[in-house]
Amino acid sequence: MDVYEKQLEEEIPDFEEHIPEKHGAFDISATVSAVKIHGWKQVTGILAVAIVILGGLELVIRLFKVPEFVFPAPSATFKALVTSFPTNYTHFLITISELVSGYVVGASIGLILAAVLTQVPYLEKVITPYILLLICTPTLALVPLLMLKLGFNIWPRIIAVSLASGPMVMINSVTGFRRTDLAKIALAKSYGATTFQIFKMIRFPLALPMIIVGLLVGGIFGLITAVGSDMVGGKVGLGNKITYYSSLARMAHFFAIIIMVAIIGISIWLIFSRVGKKYASWQE
Amino acid sequence: MDEVIVVEKVSKVYASERGPVHAIDRFSMKVKEGDFVAIVGPSGCGKTTLLWGLTGLHPFNGGKAYILGEEVDKPRKDVGIIFQQANLLPWRNILQNVLFPIEIMKENIADYEERVKDLLDSVELTGFENHYPRELSGGMQQRVSIVRALSYDPKVLLMDEPFGALDAYTRDEMDTLLLGIWKKTKKTIAFVTHRIEEAVYLANKVYVMTPRPGTNSAVFDIDLPRPRPEGITMEQKYFEIVAEIKKRIVKDVEKQKEEGVYQSQAYSTVT
Numbered sequence: 001m002d003v004y005e006k007q008l009e010e011e012i013p014d015f016e017e018h019i020p021e022k023h024g025a026f027d028i029s030a031t032v033s034a035v036k037i038h039g040w041k042q043v044t045g046i047l048a049v050a051i052v053i054l055g056g057l058e059l060v061i062r063l064f065k066v067p068e069f070v071f072p073a074p075s076a077t078f079k080a081l082v083t084s085f086p087t088n089y090t091h092f093l094i095t096i097s098e099l100v101s102g103y104v105v106g107a108s109i110g111l112i113l114a115a116v117l118t119q120v121p122y123l124e125k126v127i128t129p130y131i132l133l134l135i136c137t138p139t140l141a142l143v144p145l146l147m148l149k150l151g152f153n154i155w156p157r158i159i160a161v162s163l164a165s166g167p168m169v170m171i172n173s174v175t176g177f178r179r180t181d182l183a184k185i186a187l188a189k190s191y192g193a194t195t196f197q198i199f200k201m202i203r204f205p206l207a208l209p210m211i212i213v214g215l216l217v218g219g220i221f222g223l224i225t226a227v228g229s230d231m232v233g234g235k236v237g238l239g240n241k242i243t244y245y246s247s248l249a250r251m252a253h254f255f256a257i258i259i260m261v262a263i264i265g266i267s268i269w270l271i272f273s274r275v276g277k278k279y280a281s282w283q284e
Numbered sequence: 285m286d287e288v289i290v291v292e293k294v295s296k297v298y299a300s301e302r303g304p305v306h307a308i309d310r311f312s313m314k315v316k317e318g319d320f321v322a323i324v325g326p327s328g329c330g331k332t333t334l335l336w337g338l339t340g341l342h343p344f345n346g347g348k349a350y351i352l353g354e355e356v357d358k359p360r361k362d363v364g365i366i367f368q369q370a371n372l373l374p375w376r377n378i379l380q381n382v383l384f385p386i387e388i389m390k391e392n393i394a395d396y397e398e399r400v401k402d403l404l405d406s407v408e409l410t411g412f413e414n415h416y417p418r419e420l421s422g423g424m425q426q427r428v429s430i431v432r433a434l435s436y437d438p439k440v441l442l443m444d445e446p447f448g449a450l451d452a453y454t455r456d457e458m459d460t461l462l463l464g465i466w467k468k469t470k471k472t473i474a475f476v477t478h479r480i481e482e483a484v485y486l487a488n489k490v491y492v493m494t495p496r497p498g499t500n501s502a503v504f505d506i507d508l509p510r511p512r513p514e515g516i517t518m519e520q521k522y523f524e525i526v527a528e529i530k531k532r533i534v535k536d537v538e539k540q541k542e543e544g545v546y547q548s549q550a551y552s553t554v555t
């Protein structure tokens with residue numbers, strides 16, 4: 001029997017609307033809902049702004065003959081993106097695999113820890129400061145140390161990514177799992193629900209909106225860390241290419257890599273705002 | 285099996301920061317099969333505590349309660365509970381909400397779909413199966429929760445001021461609807477309310493509780509025709525019964541005040 005089920009024996013739920021508080025530790029749900037695209041009018045508008053900015057940039061750079069090492073023209077950046085794609089493709093895959101494997105490990109551990117710790121309030125209070133410490137310390141700083149121990153390979157980066165994303169997933173999920181609605185637990189118990197059924201059918205769905213926010217923030221933090229670790233250690237990965245091209249002042253290629261990184265970030269956002277729309281829209 | 289609910293001298297004491305709170309004190313009650321019994325009393329007298337004790341979720345700490353001959357010590361599958369609020373799960377649509385008990389009980393959903401659809405129809409909610417709770421009014425939500433409680437066909441219904449949160453007009457509609465369901469399904473119902481008018485309109489028998497700690501004050505057999513004729517609530521006889529019960533409650537309060545044991549309901553978070 002879990003803590004909340006025991007609580008039921010001591011008090012009768014008050015049935016107040018338990019609209020769970022929307023703001024967790026690192027809530028960016030505002031950004032998720034801010035970008036809602038309604039219809040073609042808005043799409044056209046957004047595209048028009050892009051065209052004006054890029055076109056203007058192109059015009060100014062050509063007019064004043066700005067050299068590439070100062071600022072590349074959008075057309076040059078686009079060309080670099082296309083022509084260097086075959087060589088940069090492998091680096092793209094390396095960064096993606098660092099991100100995905102580190103994230104899967106970190107996010108799973110974070111999620112499981114959150115689910116377990118919220119069952120034991122004392123343990124939660126003891127562990128949380130350490131998780132906050134992990135969040136506040138940029139794990140990027142650990143990469144050189146990890147490299148000393150593990151060598152110049154992909155492992156230090158995977159570990160750094162999981163250390164960056166895991167705590168983020170965890171702290172948000174903890175906020176989610178703390179939203180315990182005693183009245184709904186009572187409902188399930190009145191039909192003879194087991195502790196596992198209560199978790200699966202009440203506590204998890206209730207926590208899901210916050211878990212999704214955690215997964216999104218964790219993903220973005222993971223990306224930052226993956227690119228950052230590429231810069232710090234090794235000769236491969238998108239981060240490494242960023243340092244490489246900027247040291248040669250090949251700014252068009254530099255911006256091409258930035259675009260690739262941005263595409264990964266935007267994909268993370270798209271995936272989780274889709275998931276959020278499906279599983280978390282009930283609380284709006 | 286004649287007596288479906290038997291309550292024998294149950295008591296409940298809550299521990300609070302300001303010392304123990306005696307919510308119920310040796311309260312007894314019997315409900316026959318197919319009967320509709322209402323429990324009334326001033327706010328804070330322990331009605332909710334009594335009903336939750338019967339659910340098996342919130343045990344008494346004195347006396348015994350039996351449902352269908354068995355001592356109540358855990359929730360039972362032959363009891364349906366209707367709470368003060370509809371208490372629907374916002375992430376499930378209406379059909380998924382009413383099938384929630386079936387899912388928990390690991391029964392075959394397909395066996396119940398027909399039944400549940402009929403029930404939804406009887407509360408005029410056909411066509412709302414795929415809607416989400418937030419799209420429904422309070423009254424509609426509470427009708428969903430009635431269907432949910434009936435979905436697995438329990439013999440007994442326990443209801444705690446189920447319509448208390450609704451506006452007066454919807455509340456009267458729901459009372460009539462409930463009587464229709466009761467007539468059709470022949471459930472045994474224990475219904476808690478602080479509205480005497482509602483209790484008299486609905487029940488065959490009204491148990492009156494004293495102010496806290498809730499003890500037996502009186503039992504009234506309601507001698508009004510069944511099914512309740514339209515306009516019964518405007519009739520002399522109805523008013524007389526209501527007035528008699530109200531007088532009883534006022535007397536209980538005065539008696540407690542005279543004895544100096546009357547407590548204001550300072551702890552009342554639940555109504």
Ligand SMILES: Nc1ncnc2c1ncn2[C@@H]1O[C@H](COP(=O)(O)OP(=O)(O)O)[C@@H](O)[C@H]1O
Nearest residue numbers: 298307327328329330331332333551552554555
């Ligand atoms: N968890 C609790 N701790 C302390 N006192 C409580 C608790 N729950 C209820 N009470 C008190 O017990 C009394 C009975 O409560 P309740 O059963 O909710 O009354 P009713 O439903 O008749 O209004 C009230 O005076 C209330 O303040």
Ligand SMILES: [Mg+2]
Nearest residue numbers: 331332554555
């Ligand atoms: Mg109450």
